[in-house]
Amino acid sequence: MNPIEPLIFEKSSPGRRCYSLPACDVPEKSIQDLLPAKMLRKEEAILPEVSEIDVVRHFTRISQMNFCVDTNFYPLGSCTMKYNPRINEEAARMEGFTKLHPYQPVEQCQGILKLLYDLEQMLKSISGMSAFTLQPAAGAHGELTGMLIIRAYMEKKGETRHKIIVPDSAHGTNPASAALCGYEVESIQSNAEGLVDIKKLKASFTRDTAALMITNPNTLGLFEKDILEICKIAHDAGGLVYCDGANMNALMGIARPGDMGVDILHLNLHKTFSTPHGGGGPGAGPIGVTEELKPFLPIPRIEVLATESTEKDKTNTYVLNYDYPDPIGRVRAFYGHVGMMIRAYTYLLSLGKEGVCKVGEYAVLNANYLRYKLKKYYGIPYGKTCMHEFVISARKQKGKGVSALDIAKKLLDYSFHAPTIYFPLIVEEAMMIEPTETESRETLDAFADAMIQIAKDIEQQPETVHNAPQTTPIGRPDEVKAAREPKLKWEKNKSS
Amino acid sequence: MDYIPNTERDKEIMLKEMGIPSFESFLEDIPKSLRNFSLTLQNGLSEPEVLKLLQDLSKKNTHTDNCISFLGGGAYEHYIPTIVDHLASRSEFYTCYTPYQPEVSQGTLQVIYEFQTLMCELTGMDVANASMYDGSTALTEAALLAIRLKERNKVVCSRAIHPEYRQVLKTYLKGFGAEIVEIGSPEGITDVNQLEKVFSDKTAAVLIQNPNFFGCIEDMEAISNITHKYDALFIACVNPISLGILKPPGEYNADIAVGEAQVLGNYLNYGGPYLGFFTVKKELLRKMPGRIAGETVDSNGKRCFVLTLQAREQHIRREKATSNLFSNQALLALRACIYLCALGKKGIVEVANLNIQKSHYAYERLSALDIFEPSFKKPFFNEFVLKAKGNFRINKINEHLLRKGIIGGLDISAFYPELSNSMLLCVTETKTRESIDRLVNELAQIKV
Numbered sequence: 019m020n021p022i023e024p025l026i027f028e029k030s031s032p033g034r035r036c037y038s039l040p041a042c043d044v045p046e047k048s049i050q051d052l053l054p055a056k057m058l059r060k061e062e063a064i065l066p067e068v069s070e071i072d073v074v075r076h077f078t079r080i081s082q083m084n085f086c087v088d089t090n091f092y093p094l095g096s097c098t099m100k101y102n103p104r105i106n107e108e109a110a111r112m113e114g115f116t117k118l119h120p121y122q123p124v125e126q127c128q129g130i131l132k133l134l135y136d137l138e139q140m141l142k143s144i145s146g147m148s149a150f151t152l153q154p155a156a157g158a159h160g161e162l163t164g165m166l167i168i169r170a171y172m173e174k175k176g177e178t179r180h181k182i183i184v185p186d187s188a189h190g191t192n193p194a195s196a197a198l199c200g201y202e203v204e205s206i207q208s209n210a211e212g213l214v215d216i217k218k219l220k221a222s223f224t225r226d227t228a229a230l231m232i233t234n235p236n237t238l239g240l241f242e243k244d245i246l247e248i249c250k251i252a253h254d255a256g257g258l259v260y261c262d263g264a265n266m267n268a269l270m271g272i273a274r275p276g277d278m279g280v281d282i283l284h285l286n287l288h289k290t291f292s293t294p295h296g297g298g299g300p301g302a303g304p305i306g307v308t309e310e311l312k313p314f315l316p317i318p319r320i321e322v323l324a325t326e327s328t329e330k331d332k333t334n335t336y337v338l339n340y341d342y343p344d345p346i347g348r349v350r351a352f353y354g355h356v357g358m359m360i361r362a363y364t365y366l367l368s369l370g371k372e373g374v375c376k377v378g379e380y381a382v383l384n385a386n387y388l389r390y391k392l393k394k395y396y397g398i399p400y401g402k403t404c405m406h407e408f409v410i411s412a413r414k415q416k417g418k419g420v421s422a423l424d425i426a427k428k429l430l431d432y433s434f435h436a437p438t439i440y441f442p443l444i445v446e447e448a449m450m451i452e453p454t455e456t457e458s459r460e461t462l463d464a465f466a467d468a469m470i471q472i473a474k475d476i477e478q479q480p481e482t483v484h485n486a487p488q489t490t491p492i493g494r495p496d497e498v499k500a501a502r503e504p505k506l507k508w509e510k511n512k513s514s
Numbered sequence: 515m516d517y518i519p520n521t522e523r524d525k526e527i528m529l530k531e532m533g534i535p536s537f538e539s540f541l542e543d544i545p546k547s548l549r550n551f552s553l554t555l556q557n558g559l560s561e562p563e564v565l566k567l568l569q570d571l572s573k574k575n576t577h578t579d580n581c582i583s584f585l586g587g588g589a590y591e592h593y594i595p596t597i598v599d600h601l602a603s604r605s606e607f608y609t610c611y612t613p614y615q616p617e618v619s620q621g622t623l624q625v626i627y628e629f630q631t632l633m634c635e636l637t638g639m640d641v642a643n644a645s646m647y648d649g650s651t652a653l654t655e656a657a658l659l660a661i662r663l664k665e666r667n668k669v670v671c672s673r674a675i676h677p678e679y680r681q682v683l684k685t686y687l688k689g690f691g692a693e694i695v696e697i698g699s700p701e702g703i704t705d706v707n708q709l710e711k712v713f714s715d716k717t718a719a720v721l722i723q724n725p726n727f728f729g730c731i732e733d734m735e736a737i738s739n740i741t742h743k744y745d746a747l748f749i750a751c752v753n754p755i756s757l758g759i760l761k762p763p764g765e766y767n768a769d770i771a772v773g774e775a776q777v778l779g780n781y782l783n784y785g786g787p788y789l790g791f792f793t794v795k796k797e798l799l800r801k802m803p804g805r806i807a808g809e810t811v812d813s814n815g816k817r818c819f820v821l822t823l824q825a826r827e828q829h830i831r832r833e834k835a836t837s838n839l840f841s842n843q844a845l846l847a848l849r850a851c852i853y854l855c856a857l858g859k860k861g862i863v864e865v866a867n868l869n870i871q872k873s874h875y876a877y878e879r880l881s882a883l884d885i886f887e888p889s890f891k892k893p894f895f896n897e898f899v900l901k902a903k904g905n906f907r908i909n910k911i912n913e914h915l916l917r918k919g920i921i922g923g924l925d926i927s928a929f930y931p932e933l934s935n936s937m938l939l940c941v942t943e944t945k946t947r948e949s950i951d952r953l954v955n956e957l958a959q960i961k962v
Contacts, residue, residue, distance in 0.1 A: 022816055026628055026855050037595045037856040039864050043947040044875035049759060049867065052874055053893045057731050059761050063635045065859045070597060073855045077601040077625075077848075084621035086610035094611055101517050102609050105561055111599075114572030119585045120785030121924050122576070123916070129574030130784050143554045155647035155787070156841040158828070166689050194828035194838035198658075199689040203833040243543035272541060273548040288841070292517075294605075296845030297622035298612040298644065298805065300787035316685070347685030351588055351650040351678040351774075352785025364568060370558025373516035380518050382540050383525060390532045403540045427617065436615050441829070458519035459528060490617035493813035500810035500822040504799065506641050507631040 095450025098289035131336030146276020147306025160284030160303030161195035212400035249279025268406035271375030380455035407452035586940025638764020639793035646790030649774025660719035674726035702890025729897025758866030779853025803837030
């Protein structure tokens, strides 16, 4: 067990320095001569005074208290914790990308603009959508952008529709994004198979409904087999279909949302396209739309101006175009999470056509293999097979007094990160498992063995599961105390 | 290269164990009509080939180390201590997920907690969250918070706020059914007299950037007092580097302080990813969007950290959440955290001072030239606006400079038609006296 590392503030000692700046090489004036006193800070900010070795040890030590994809299998459902290739990092850290100012003249930025343009083309091909914007900063930001496009489209048609339908198995961001755009959210109950209930959808999708937000495969890891009819129901009622592409990994090279009739799709570069999760971000949530919705995409859009070419020497000029009639506006400053786009582009160059197809295939294969191995020991309420993930229910184990949370904690003692738990909400004691394609058969076997051992322990000695984890840097934290007596920053002399 | 360890042989072994004749049987639910498409992608490439392609693309860009750039306008070039790259490159930080399992995520959680503390120290505010997408979305979420809290549908916004931030605000607020009242800044800072006139019982908040887009320092105290007289929230959008010397939002009674923290150890990255931050007075804690780390104890009574107050968030509250936010900018917050620790108490003052000294030196020398006059005569931090005089044209001036390897100031006429023929110049600590003098000398030679 690692010793607990103090906070950096507790290591502070007056006068210590970690970094030196060049001396002022212009004639220095007193600040008071340059700026009015009322604009100046009265109390200095108490930043830590530490040496370089202090800072290096501090962050190195605390890093070692993390599980990560590089150290542990991370079967977190809906999060697609696949391996983050190092070459992506290498590419994103090239100076020609990191040291580029967003307001540099486009002539100086042809390399990055070509990359962004080409990435849009690749995403179009993979998803079957007609046009992309790379601007949204995350999946939820893509959802919001999508909702704004739906609103603008309906307004342009002169229709006021105030409702968005969301299945009860959807990610929480879906209803939150719709509500942020002023939409009323109607949740529809999934059917006995865990899929969208066609009858209910038909009844709910009225002329008041702007769109359906759907996730396919859904959060149970099941392909919505009636997807063509679902899209038709929405379209026949004059509405649109938004697809949450969080689960796109299942479909890579297998099927395309654009062909299903989806009107707007967001992709998570930090899931499907291998950019790292960074401990919570940055992600990136580009959205793709149909030809009809193209005019509403946020500005600026990246375009090829002209092609001067002989077959051999083709020179394209890439520009940022702000001149569109109906854009929803801007959803963030500048052009999006360019650093993540460089990584995704690098990934797709490495993979190529064949690699993309293998991603979907091996993600589905791995999930089914694990599902098969666990089904004798845990309840799996929906489906006979799955796509890239599946959801087990620890309901049976709950009967022995052991919850999904306990099982999750016990897995940490086996050096596996826990699956997503208590989601989707429609499964009791849910544990959502997504192995991804970047794990080997041996890793899956070891994880299955741990899960099976835990299931056996629950039968024979449930207390060993209750008391987990025992081997992690800390034991279970008191979350109630954290919320009841919020202590959200370090304060001198107040910290115990 | 596809990063898939399992081979055809593994696949066969796995299928055999499952008793499945063919992989295709897992895909039976997918309508046949959807299976018929072809990908227009190239064949996969080897590592050396991919690296070569990326290097070629990267070299097609002229980056700021290969020239002298005076661009700012919301994205800034600052020195980044080498330890920032080294420590933030630890994959324990960048290949992990949101810290939902605190027992194996204390590294990330402690970083967030330290980041929150550092941002509170710098801004003088009570509480900070774990980060936002960028400055523009942080400002917009602050406006939404005020609209919800006050149950009023108007926000007053200075035209001296970054134009792209205002565009984002407009996009979001339109969807939300709220209205923006803009007030002018004819002399480079927000017109306080006009501000007094636009208040109504529908005003939820006043939004001011400091230093503003023109680099000028606003009278935050006066605006804060007026805003509170009308029971609206005062939202300050600040540059964290400036707070080494400039008055922090906590000292002028701001209710919410947000901003762009790219300046704290993060690269320009052609505009993203950047790092929004969000801080509030403690009364607003439970209305705050985004993730928050808090201190608690573990089962053995040891201090530890967890994500807390999650009842505000979308995965619990769904459509009733304080925002739709899910991911944040944890990795950039880590960089900011390392940056601030590296600079320390003295360094943050030094870096702010260098920005002020160098920009004022450049301002004095440039305004003495025949071709320019200062657009405003207000105190500024590290940016200022100059107008080309007579027949001199900003675009011609910048073209001349580009030929000499210098990127001049940002032409702001597209954002502000009333400020035609003007450029916004930024001078941070990265500009040596020699490079400033070179700019001045090149400009001195320009003929109409």
